[in-house]
Structure formats: structure tokens, C-alpha cells
Amino acid sequence: MPADPWLIYRWMLASRLFEQEVARLWHAGLVSGEMHLGTGEEGIDAGVVTHLGEGDAMALDHRGTPPLLMRGANPVSLLREILGREDGLCRGRGGHMHLFIPELLSASSGIVGASGPMAAGFALASQQLRPGRVAVAFFGEAAMNEGALLESLNLAVAWRLPVLFVCKDNGWSITTHSPSMTGGALLARARAFGMPAADVDGTDALAVSAMTEALLPHLRQGNGPAFLLARCVHLDGHFLGDALLEAVRRPLQVLAPMAIPLARSALSRHGARFRDRSHAVTDLLTRAGRASSAARSLPDPLDRTRRALLGDPDRLRMLEATVAAEVRAVVDVALEETP
Amino acid sequence: MSSVGFAEAIDDAIAERMAVDPAILVFGEDVQLLRRNLYARFGAERVRNAPISEAAFLGAAVGAAMAGLRPVVEIMMADFLTVAVDALVNHAAKLADFSGGSWGAPMVVRVACGGGYGDGGQHEQSLWGWLAHIPGMAVVVPSNPVDAAGLMRTALAHDGPVVFLEHKLLADNWLEALGRGGRSGLEFDVPPAGARAAHPLPANRVAFGRASVVRSGGSLTLVSLGVGVHQALEAAEALAEDGISAGVIDLRSVSPLDRGCLVEQVGQTGRVVVVDEDYLRFGLSGEIAACLLEAGLRPRFARVATEGTIPFARHLERSALPNPDRVMRACRQVLSS
Numbered sequence: 001m002p003a004d005p006w007l008i009y010r011w012m013l014a015s016r017l018f019e020q021e022v023a024r025l026w027h028a029g030l031v032s033g034e035m036h037l038g039t040g041e042e043g044i045d046a047g048v049v050t051h052l053g054e055g056d057a058m059a060l061d062h063r064g065t066p067p068l069l070m071r072g073a074n075p076v077s078l079l080r081e082i083l084g085r086e087d088g089l090c091r092g093r094g095g096h097m098h099l100f101i102p103e104l105l106s107a108s109s110g111i112v113g114a115s116g117p118m119a120a121g122f123a124l125a126s127q128q129l130r131p132g133r134v135a136v137a138f139f140g141e142a143a144m145n146e147g148a149l150l151e152s153l154n155l156a157v158a159w160r161l162p163v164l165f166v167c168k169d170n171g172w173s174i175t176t177h178s179p180s181m182t183g184g185a186l187l188a189r190a191r192a193f194g195m196p197a198a199d200v201d202g203t204d205a206l207a208v209s210a211m212t213e214a215l216l217p218h219l220r221q222g223n224g225p226a227f228l229l230a231r232c233v234h235l236d237g238h239f240l241g242d243a244l245l246e247a248v249r250r251p252l253q254v255l256a257p258m259a260i261p262l263a264r265s266a267l268s269r270h271g272a273r274f275r276d277r278s279h280a281v282t283d284l285l286t287r288a289g290r291a292s293s294a295a296r297s298l299p300d301p302l303d304r305t306r307r308a309l310l311g312d313p314d315r316l317r318m319l320e321a322t323v324a325a326e327v328r329a330v331v332d333v334a335l336e337e338t339p
Numbered sequence: 340m341s342s343v344g345f346a347e348a349i350d351d352a353i354a355e356r357m358a359v360d361p362a363i364l365v366f367g368e369d370v371q372l373l374r375r376n377l378y379a380r381f382g383a384e385r386v387r388n389a390p391i392s393e394a395a396f397l398g399a400a401v402g403a404a405m406a407g408l409r410p411v412v413e414i415m416m417a418d419f420l421t422v423a424v425d426a427l428v429n430h431a432a433k434l435a436d437f438s439g440g441s442w443g444a445p446m447v448v449r450v451a452c453g454g455g456y457g458d459g460g461q462h463e464q465s466l467w468g469w470l471a472h473i474p475g476m477a478v479v480v481p482s483n484p485v486d487a488a489g490l491m492r493t494a495l496a497h498d499g500p501v502v503f504l505e506h507k508l509l510a511d512n513w514l515e516a517l518g519r520g521g522r523s524g525l526e527f528d529v530p531p532a533g534a535r536a537a538h539p540l541p542a543n544r545v546a547f548g549r550a551s552v553v554r555s556g557g558s559l560t561l562v563s564l565g566v567g568v569h570q571a572l573e574a575a576e577a578l579a580e581d582g583i584s585a586g587v588i589d590l591r592s593v594s595p596l597d598r599g600c601l602v603e604q605v606g607q608t609g610r611v612v613v614v615d616e617d618y619l620r621f622g623l624s625g626e627i628a629a630c631l632l633e634a635g636l637r638p639r640f641a642r643v644a645t646e647g648t649i650p651f652a653r654h655l656e657r658s659a660l661p662n663p664d665r666v667m668r669a670c671r672q673v674l675s676s
Contacts, residue, residue, distance in 0.1 A: 029525050032457025032653050034517050084457070084652030095459040095651030110461040111422065112391050145390035148422060173391055175372040181390035241520025243372065258375065261347075265376035270358035276382030283383075284375055 003050045003209035006315075009305045010323055011049070012042040012205060015066040016302055017327040018075060022065070022082055022096075026240055031082055035096060038066035040203075040235040043301030044168050045070055047200075047208025048136060048228070051216055055133035057105035057122035059115035062097045064108035067138060071104050075327075079334035087338050105135075113146030115139050116165065120152045123161035123225070134162040134219045141229075142173035144186050153193045156225035163225040164215060165190065168202060170231075171294050174238045175287065190227035202230030203301040206308065233298045237291075245295075247288035255285075341538040346510040348484035348540055349449070349503075350376060352491040353411060357381055360409065363495065366396060367413025367449075373512070374413075393423035397448065401431045401500075404444035409495065417452035417466040417504060431500035432475030446501070447494045452480075453506040453566060453616055454660055456518030456527055460649040463507075463656075465565070468615070468622030470502050471594035477501040477547050478593040482509070482568040484536040486591055489545030497547070506565045506616075509533045528662075530569030548595030552604060556586030559670060560604045562627060563614035564590040567661055571614045574666040583674065593623055601627060602634040610639045610673040614661050619644035641669040 019037045026035045038045060041063060049070040052058070058067055065082075069075055073089070081088030082096045090100055097110035105122060109115060119137030126133040143149050144167060156163045167186060171178050190197040196218055200211045208230055215226040237245035247254045262284070266277050309316050343351070354377055357363045366387040371378045378386040389396040393414060400410040414420050420427075431444045454463030471478040477497060481487035487505065494501040507513040508529050519525055553568065554575050561571035568589045575585040588604055590597065605611045611631065613624040624642035631638055643661045650656050658665075 026520075027522060029522055032518070033462070033651070034458055034520070084655075086652075092652035092655060093460075093648070093650045095457075098459055098461060098651065110459065111419065113422075142391040145392040145395075146422070147392065147394045173368070175369045176388045181388060239520065241516070241522070243516065246521055261376050262379050265354070266379040268354070268358075268380050271380040272382030272385065276384065277379060280371070280378045280382050280386075284372070284379065287372070 002213070003047070003206065005206055005305065005308050006319065008046045008050060008205050008209065009309055010319060011046045011070045012302050012305055013320065013323045014327060015042050015045070015069050017324060018069060018079070018330070019065060021327065021331050022079070023236065023240060025083065032084065033095065035240040036062045036238065037236045037240065038063040040170070040233045040301065041168050042066055043205035043305065044166065044202040044208050044230045044232055045138075047205045048164070048166055048212050050209055051212050052136065055105070055126070055130045057119070057126065057133070057135040059118035059122060059135060059137045060099070060106060060108035061112070061115050061139050061143070062108065062110045063138075064099045064106075065096060068099060068101065068104070068106060071106060073101055073104065073106075075330045076334045079330060083334070113139060113143040113149035116143070116149035116152035117155075119163045119165070120156050120161050123156065123163045124159065126162055127160075127222075131222065132220050134164055134216065136164045136166055138166050138168065141167055141169035141171070141178050141182070141186060144189065145182060153190065153195070153225070153227070157194045160222060160224040162219035162222070164212070164219060165225060165227045167227065167229045168232050169229060170234045172234070172238065172291060175244050177290070187227075187229050190229070195225045195227055197227035197229065199229040199231075202232035203298050203304055205301055205305045231298065232301070233295045235295070235300065244288045244291040248292040342535040343484050343538045343540055344511050344535055345484045345487055345505065345533065346512050348488040348536065349491050349505065350374060352488040353377065353495070354380065356492070356495045357385065360495070362407060362409045363411060364403070364408055365411045365413070366400070368415055370413050393419055394426065397423040398426040398430070400446050400448070401426050401434070401444050404431070404446040404500075405434065405442060409445050411447045411449055411495075414448060414450045416462055417450050418461050418464050420448075420450060420466065420470075427470070427476060427500060427502070428473050432473050435499055436475060443498045444500050445498050447491070448500065448502045450502060450504050451507050451510060451513045452504045453508060454649050454656060455508045455566070456514060457651065457653045457656055458517055459651040462517070463649045465504070465617040465645070467504055467564075467593045468617045468626070471623070475499065476594065478504070479547060479591060480504045480506070480564045480593060481591060482565050482589050483533050485540055486545050486551070486589075488540050489543055490547070490591065492544040493547055496544070504565070508566050530566060533566060533569050545591060547592045548597050550591055550597035550600040551589045552586060552600065553589045554585070554587040556584040556608065558583050558608055559585040559610040559612065559674060560608045561585055561587045561612050561614060561666070561670070562590065562601065563587065564593065565616060567614040567616055570661060570663050570666050573663050574670055577667060578670060585670065596626065596630065598630045598634070601630055602636065605631055605638050606636055608638070612666065612669045612673055613642040613644070614666055615642065615644040616661055617644060619646045639673040641673045643669045
């Protein structure tokens with residue numbers, strides 16, 4: 001059944017507003033450690049999750065909040081977990097990278113590529129216990145260079161496991177441009193394992209949904225895994241405070257303290273040839289700019305989905321007001337002290 | 340007076356050796372940005388970004404070391420070593436024995452470790468006991484910039500694999516990226532004497548397997564490493580105010596372990612408290628107890644270590660990891676009789 005664009009937009013908007021609140025709380029110092037948001041990935045999450053139901057499993061990476069919200073996780077307990085509270089989803093033990101909901105067969109991991117084998121296991125359990133149900137693995141394009149994930153692509157084919165491998169490709173492995181570290185093409189790589197593979201513009205949630213809908217029958221009928229490659233952009237970088245994004249947004253504060261040690265190193269006696277040194281310095285100085293222009297080359301998935309709904313401006317306005325009020329209420333309740 | 344940070348001291352020690360030894364290469368994820376001063380000086384041939392493929396590039400480091408290079412491989416966090424540890428456990432560590440001593444793998448695995456900034460149990464482990472369990476690898480854990488530079492110089496002259504662990508509360512670039520992320524007003528228990536040292540640093544090497552008695556004391560011996568050394572020193576100061584003289588040993592290297600120093604110091608005090616950020620069971624603290632027993636000592640013994648999975652929430656994390664309160668309680672326990 002084709003996805004309902006209103007529902008998809010509602011999910012994406014709720015997830016975006018929720019994560020903007022997470023960012024606000026993190027900036028205020030109320031959330032510790034790293035913070036990897038899924039802002040920019042919502043089109044992929046919504047397009048896939050809209051086709052999941054009872055008994056389907058999700059193996060998540062370190063950006064698990066949006067898919068969990070869309071799957072129906074309790075947003076108050078999710079936010080409380082991110083705040084490290086005893087009344088949070090995992091009693092404050094996990095934090096945003098380690099979210100676990102057994103009822104939704106959903107588990108996340110902060111280890112790159114770990115969602116591949118996890119999803120293969122979920123799918124094995126589906127095959128034995130819940131025929132017709134599937135497992136989704138979400139991961140980034142850089143994880144496609146992790147051995148465990150590549151091994152799980154093969155395992156899933158060998159055992160005909162119903163795994164939908166969803167690769168979110170934003171082109172950057174933290175601060176390293178992914179194509180410079182990746183041999184061949186990812187789609188061809190997946191196909192070489194003998195599974196159907198498709199690529200889609202991940203900023204277009206409805207296209208992701210259509211493609212997922214086209215791939216899932218193969219899994220549900222017991223024919224093994226499939227692979228979906230979806231391009232996207234991380235609007236908040238790898239994590240909040242991302243050095244590359246910060247270098248673009250606040251070049252003086254970020255780059256100035258680096259300049260003197262860098263110049264001193266580049267000019268030290270004994271080292272590479274001048275040409276190699278100047279190449280390295282130029283590379284460092286322009287890397288932030290390249291990351292930001294890559295980010296600007298794709299549209300915000302929310303804007304794109306919203307455009308499809310402009311035909312009914314009253315309903316759209318009402319929906320946006322409702323979602324905003326709901327998220328505000330979630331934050332208010334989540335921040336309340338509990339006895 | 341100018342000062343040198345912990346990570347900078349290590350980088351400088353590496354640069355010093357790279358300038359004279361073309362066999363040294365640095366590689367790992369994001370190292371061109373992480374170690375940008377090395378990249379700017381030595382270029383992209385010798386400071387290489389790697390794909391997110393720890394098993395491949397750590398394994399490749401073993402092969403490269405066998406074939407004439409001296410790689411310095413970076414694994415971002417000790418927790419991520421787990422996906423690549425075959426290269427160390429089954430290959431690098433066993434090569435010298437398997438080859439009857441005819442072949443070695445001179446390589447340094449530089450790894451950030453430790454917690455105290457609320458990043459959860461998959462990003463804050465120490466794992467030095469787990470690594471040191473394997474024969475054939477040196478495992479070192481400096482507690483300050485001077486030792487860090489000195490141990491790195493030794494590592495870069497060592498004939499086998501070395502795991503070099505730098506604590507994230509000491510290495511300011513890691514704490515900034517993972518803990519602060521550009522935010523101001525956040526508090527972390529960074530020991531000042533561990534994070535920075537006066538410039539210029541001494542140019543000497545620090546030998547593996549040589550602990551340092553950083554404070555002498557006749558009633559009790561505290562044994563620690565990394566950030567724990569500073570907690571032990573804090574406890575020793577507090578005990579001194581009560582008229583109790585506590586000594587502190589900074590192990591600096593886990594493997595080889597300076598058994599002689601332990602036996603000598605504990606032999607004089609008869610009381611020992613181990614402060615170990617790694618896991619409690621089957622680890623360094625138990626090894627220290629065994630080593631003292633094997634030497635014929637029967638000291639009063641207590642240990643402060645990490646008992647379970649490190650929780651994300653800051654207040655839970657604080658009580659799960661060693662902290663000055665827990666260290667003081669352990670000290671009072673061994674002093675109570």
C-alpha cells in the first residue's frame with residue numbers, strides 16, 4: 001500500500017522537532033557525551049519504517065532516535081533516557097547510542113557496522129519463529145567498509161535471511177570523504193553478493209517509501225535479503241560540535257588556534273617534500289568547505305516532503321501546529337521531576 | 340611559562356622519531372585531521388586516513404611491521420579494538436614465539452580509553468587488563484605528558500607490538516571532541532598535573548616495566564595508573580592530614596608489570612589499595628594480588644575498580660568508575676586493623 005504522505009511528514013516533523021529539543025538540551029549541558037542526531041536522515045527513516053509492523057525488527061546504529069520515534073517508541077521515556085534519568089527508557093544506563101526496546105524488537109549500537117550482524121540474527125529468528133516478518137539494518141556508507149557488515153551481507157544471502165540493509169550515504173566518514181576510502185560502487189558491491197539492490201534519493205521520503213515497498217515482498221516471501229542505498233545529508237554534522245561544521249560556522253574560533261602549530265609543523269626541518277606539505281595544508285584548510293558544499297548540494301528532506309502537501313495549506317498548518325504542541329508537551333513532561 | 344598537553348606531547352615524540360626514521364607511518368580513521376600537525380609536516384604518504392575497517396588496517400599494520408615498516412596505528416577508542424583484536428591476539432603477539440624468535444612486528448597501537456565524560460559503556464572502557472592478558476604485547480598507560488612522551492619514545496624503539504593507551508580525560512583533544520563538543524561551562528575531573536606539563540619536556544625514554552613511586556609513604560601503598568594515579572595522590576593527601584603516610588605507585592606499564600617495585604613497596608607497608616579503572620574481575624587488580632602473594636607477602640588488600648557495564652548517566656557513571664570517595668573508603672578499610 002503506498003505510504004500516506006501526511007503521516008510520513010508528521011513523523012519526519014515530529015522527529016526533527018524532537019531532535020532540535022535534544023540539541024537544545026545538549027547545548028545547555030543537560031546531556032553528556034557525544035550527540036549524533038538523525039537530522040537529515042528522516043526521509044529514509046520514515047520511508048522505510050512506514051512499511052514495518054508487528055513482529056518486524058530494527059537493528060539501529062548510533063542515530064536510532066528517529067526510527068524509534070516513528071516506530072512508536074514513547075517519546076517521553078526516550079527523552080528521559082537521553083537525559084540519563086532513572087525513569088528513562090533504559091533507566092539512564094544506555095544514552096542515545098544504546099537504546100533498546102524489546103517489544104519493538106529494536107536495538108541500537110555505537111559500534112560501526114554492528115547493525116548488520118544484529119539484523120541477520122533478528123532475521124534468522126523471523127525465519128524460524130515469525131515467517132513473513134523482516135529485519136531492517138540501518139547503517140552509514142562508511143560502515144560498508146567494516147568486515148562484520150560485509151560478512152553479514154553474505155550470511156544473509158547464504159541463509160536467505162529476510163534483512164533489508166538500508167545504507168544511509170551522506171558521503172562523509174566523520175571528517176574523511178568516504179569515496180576516497182571506498183573501492184568500487186556500493187550498489188554493485190551489494191549486488192555482487194547476489195541480492196537485489198536499489199538506490200534512491202534519501203531526501204525524498206516518498207521515493208524511499210516506494211522503493212522499500214518494491215523490495216519488501218522479496219524478503220517477506222522468503223527469498224533472502226535486499227539492499228537499499230539512500231543518499232542524504234547530516235544537517236548537524238557527524239555529531240554536535242562536529243569540527244568540520246564548526247569550522248564553517250565559526251572559522252575564526254576554530255581555525256585560528258590550529259594555525260600556529262600547523263604552520264610550525266609544516267615548516268619544520270626533516271619531513272615530506274614541500275609539495276606534499278603544501279598539499280596537506282591546503283587539504284586541511286579546504287576540507288571544511290568541501291564538507292559544507294556537499295551538505296548544501298541536497299535539499300532538506302522535510303522541505304521536500306512538505307512541498308507535496310502544499311495543496312492543502314489549512315490541513316498542513318493544523319498538522320504543523322499540532323505536532324509542535326505535541327513535542328513541546330513531551331519535553332515539558334520529560335523534564336518534570338518524578339517522585 | 341608555556342606548557343605542553345598530553346596528546347601534543349605524544350604527537351611531538353612521534354614527530355621526533357618520524358623525522359629520523361622513514362619506516363614510521365601513522366594511519367587510522369581521521370588521522371589527517373586528528374594528527375594534523377604530523378600530516379602537515381610528513382604529508383599524505385606517511386599520515387594516512389583509513390576506511391572504517393579496523394580489522395583490515397590493524398591486520399595490515401602487523402604485515403607492514405613484519406615487512407620493514409614501523410606503523411603507528413590509531414584505533415579511536417579501546418572499545419573499537421574489539422572488532423579487530425584478532426590482529427593483535429593471534430598474530431602480532433604470537434609472531435616472535437611462532438617464528439622461534441626470528442621475526443617481530445614492531446608496531447604501536449595508539450588508542451584512546453577511559454571514561455568520566457558521560458559517553459556510555461561502548462565508548463568508555465579501559466580494557467588494559469584484557470589486553471595485557473595476552474602474552475607477547477606491551478601495554479602501557481601513561482598518567483602525565485612527560486611519561487607519555489617517554490613511553491612513546493620507547494614504544495617507537497621496541498621490537499614488538501605495543502598498545503599505547505591514552506586516557507580521554509588527559510588528552511584534551513579527545514575530551515574536547517567527545518565530552519565538550521564546543522560547549523562551555525561543563526565540569527570534568529581533569530587532573531591538571533596529568534593533562535599538561537611544563538615546556539620543554541625532558542627528552543628521555545621511559546622504560547617499559549618500570550613503575551614510578553610518585554609518593555612515598557610507610558603505612559599504606561596505593562597502586563594505580565592513568566587517571567587513577569591522580570585520584571590515589573588525592574587520597575594520599577587527605578590521609579596525610581589525618582597523620583597517615585600513604586605512598587603511591589604509578590605503574591605506567593601494565594605489561595610488563597613492575598613486580599619488583601610492587602613487592603618492595605608493599606613489603607614495607609603491608610597494606611595495599613589498587614585503583615584500577617578497568618574491570619574488577621580477572622584483571623590487573625587480581626594480578627597485583629597474585630604477584631604479592633607469590634612473593635610471600637600477606638598484605639591487607641583492597642581494590643577500587645569498575646564492576647559492571649559503565650552506565651551512561653553521569654551520576655551513575657561517577658559511582659561505577661573509581662573516584663576519590665571510593666578510594667578513601669578502600670584505604671580506611673585496609674587501615675582499620
